[in-house]
Amino acid sequence: MEWRDQGILLAVRRHGETSAIIEVFTPSHGVHAGVVRGGTSRKIAPILQPGAQLDVAWRARLDEHIGAFTVEPVRSRAAVVMGDRLALAGLNAVAGLLTFCLAEREAHPALYRRTEALLDLLDAMDLWPLAYLRWELALLEEMGFGLDLSACAVTGARVGLAYVSPRSGRAVTEAAAGIWADRLLPLPSVLLGQGDGDDAEVLTGLGTTGYFLEHRVAPELGHHPLPAARARFVELFARLRGS
Numbered sequence: 387m388e389w390r391d392q393g394i395l396l397a398v399r400r401h402g403e404t405s406a407i408i409e410v411f412t413p414s415h416g417v418h419a420g421v422v423r424g425g426t427s428r429k430i431a432p433i434l435q436p437g438a439q440l441d442v443a444w445r446a447r448l449d450e451h452i453g454a455f456t457v458e459p460v461r462s463r464a465a466v467v468m469g470d471r472l473a474l475a476g477l478n479a480v481a482g483l484l485t486f487c488l489a490e491r492e493a494h495p496a497l498y499r500r501t502e503a504l505l506d507l508l509d510a511m512d513l514w515p516l517a518y519l520r521w522e523l524a525l526l527e528e529m530g531f532g533l534d535l536s537a538c539a540v541t542g543a544r545v546g547l548a549y550v551s552p553r554s555g556r557a558v559t560e561a562a563a564g565i566w567a568d569r570l571l572p573l574p575s576v577l578l579g580q581g582d583g584d585d586a587e588v589l590t591g592l593g594t595t596g597y598f599l600e601h602r603v604a605p606e607l608g609h610h611p612l613p614a615a616r617a618r619f620v621e622l623f624a625r626l627r628g629s
Contacts, residue, residue, distance in 0.1 A: 394501060409485060422456075433457060471626075533598070535578055539557065549571060
């Protein structure tokens, strides 16, 4: 069995004395693990940095085997993230959520394209948090928990939307919320694709998407907690930019 694809390196761990096991996210083969022989060597180790874009070839005797990768660098994102704490935290959040949410070897080509575009914005941190929020919306959609923010779940109105129902993921207007408003999640205009997407609104939006990741996606996957990397990114973003 063998295939070749391009992918984003999500994680690396040492394997034996000289090898490494890597996880890559590819458009045609999803999140896929394999052994890189000599992965700890001076030649290969610098290539194996999370976030790197790699050309990978996978080979195994049987499809169910972990198999082995040969890798060639396409582009590195290490220089960008090592010079910016928020960029590094964001990259770790993306990698953590992908490995947490996606079943191994299951293709998600649309999400892959969005992820690659998101990581290519890591050197534009004025734009990146909003792009990341929209990526989380896409991830929820991919996992079957997409938010329906097109109209009020109660009245059908398309204006005045102010909340999201934590049960249905549908929008609710302020008027329809009434006395139940404190039980609903905030719906900042940035989640509707409106406004400038200032940092405070993005942070509010991350609270709402985070609720569905924690209370809908995680239980579906077996009640595991969300990756700590996501919380670290949100906390750092709030500390640096949320005031």
